[in-house]
Amino acid sequence: RKEVEQDPGPFNVPEGATVAFNCTYSNSASQSFFWYRQDCRKEPKLLMSVYSSGNEDGRFTAQLNRASQYISLLIRDSKLSDSATYLCVVNKGTGRRALTFGSGTRLQVQP
């Protein structure tokens, strides 16, 4: 089983739709969690950190479920510019070697 698993998609949604991605992680000792966004043939960029109580940034909401070991990303009112691959990143300890990237979920927002 992979340490961090994501549905690769693609998720094809119309503009204005709400879409959610999940990411499961295998190490129950994981301590911190992030979502990165990667546009086609570009570098990843931090979208948001995921806090235990859940957090929101504009149209984006991140949730953590420690009991079931998954994090989620909800995008409301999807825009064409949201089309990208969303990478789930999990930190299972201290130090950079502890960061594990998921392989990403591709989102395509259609007009």
Next chain:
Amino acid sequence: NAGVTQTPKFQVLKTGQSMTLQCAQDMNHNSMYWYRQDPGMGLRLIYYSASEGTTDKGEVPNGYNVSRLNKREFSLRLESAAPSQTSVYFCASSEARGSNSPLHFGNGTRLTVT
């Protein structure tokens, strides 16, 4: 403000050739990293440097060497390229040593080894 700059953007090598990927950051970050990204897999850490003068192996260090030349620059060397090293390579930097500070990535180097 350039952020993290990687060169070259593209490279084709024959098996056995060597090359160095260059990376420089202008954000005065302490920590720098080299990742590779392959289809269907997440980014995997090759080497990292928590601070100037130190380097450590990551998840997939075999076949690579690194040099932290100064605080700004962190290079990755392939001494004898193999087809399995065909990948997209990303350099990244972060302000602090801890894993919670955001990673800032360069534009990537697309390497093909034939």
